[in-house]
Amino acid sequence: MSDNLNSVFGNVHLGYIVIETEKFDDWKRFGRDAIGMHVDDLAHDAMRFRLDANECRMLLRRGPAEDVIALGWQIDHHATFDEITRRVADHGVPSTKGSDDDAKLRGVERFLRFPGPNGLTQEIYTTARTAPMPLNIPSSGFVTGDGGLGHVALTTKNPYLVRGYFDHVFDARLSDYIDETINGLKLKIRFLRVNERHHSVAIASVNTLPVNPIRTRVQHVNVQMATLDDMVDSYQRVTRLGFDMALSVGQHTNDKELSYYALTPSGFEWEVGWNPIVVDESTWQPTTHQGISIWGHTPEGQTVVDKLRQFAIAARSLTHRENAVTPLAEPPIYDD
Structure with a gap:
């Protein structure tokens, strides 16, 4: 980690995700009709979801991965952008400027991309474009702001890296x-924050297993609803439209968020939550919680629990490989 004078903490926010899929019709039903996000059809091979005034919070590109392939991070200042760029370059990791067309699809003025863990390309940008038209959504809204889009969770055999x-x-x-x-x-x-949101990245260690049992680069993506009624209404739409529910409504032990997990058309999970705590940097101390939920979050379909049980039989035939981008993965001094 850099010294405090050059710290970028608090100036970084999860801004968008990029999903590669061939299932555009299914994703439109899931994202717009079930979850309740605003959808914009751009072309035959591109679709976007909005949660707020930003032009893009989720970009769907046509392709075979059926997975999240990139995370976009909004950087508050050009000096912070330059600092992150320097860190990447100083460790010999290649970065490339996004094309004007790709920046337009993402709703940003410019962006830089470089490799990230689990094959998740990292993209950084400073300025998001705002949409000229208001949201067309069935709820009172989503919570983004200083906390960013939400969070992503991934599984890895290299949690320290x-x-x-x-x-x-x-x-x-x-x-x-x-x-x-x-x-x-x-x-x-492990739950990591880069701003006031309790976590923007969750890292589940599977380092006791022969290989990573989760096919997708992310295990789930989280978005936050503005009200409890909004969250409950979306749960009912997901169920009514016939999408698989991975985990029913419950409350987490650490960030106290109420949420449910639905299965996306691409196979990873989508957590819709409400009212997680906001971290107070002046008083917060890391601790360890036993179990992921205070109550609820009971399985209603195939979940990571089921996949791990199946893994005992199928592990030897899997070939999931991870790239930890080791030049940028200096293990933390204190961890266990």
């Missing part, structure tokens, strides 16, 4: 841990 990557590139801070036991398997989940 993945945490080290986000520590080094974005000066991420550890919010807390959750220890969870699933079918006799002990898991430790």
Whole structure:
């Protein structure tokens, strides 16, 4: 992690995600009709979802991955943008400027991309374009602002390196841990924040397994509704439209968010939540929680729990490989 004078913490916000999929019709039903996001059809091979005034919060590109392929991070100042760019370059990691066409699709003025953990390309930008038309959504809105879009969760056999990557590139801070036991398997989940949101990245360690059991680069994506009624209404739409529910409504132990998890058309999960705590930097101390939920979050379909159980049989045939981008993945000094 850099020294405090050059810290970028608080000036970084998860701005958008890029999804590659062939299932545009299914995603439109899921994103617009079920979750309740604003949709913009751009062309045969591109579609966007909006949550707020920004032109783009989720960009869907046509392709075979059925996965999140990139994370876009909004950077508050050009000096911070330059600092992150320097960190990447100083460690010999290649970066490329996004084309004007790609920037337009993402609703940003310019962006820089470079490799990230789990094959997730990282993209940084300073200025998001705002949409001229108001949102067309069935709820009172989503919570973004200083906390950014929401969060992503991923599984990895290299938790120290993945945490080290986000520590080094974005000066991420550890919010807390959750220890969870699933079918006799002990898991430790690390929650990292880059601003006031309790976490923008969650890292579930599967380093006791032969390979990573999750096919997709992310295990889930989270968005936050403005009111409890909004969250409940979206849960009912997901169920009514026949989409699989991975976990029913429940409350997390660490950030206290009420949420549910639906299964996306691409196979990863989509968490819709309400009212997580906001971190107070003057008083916050990392701690360890036992179990992911205070109540609820019971399985209603195939979840990471089911996949881990199946993994005991199928592990030897899997070939999931991870790229930890080790030049940028300096392991944190204090971890366990």
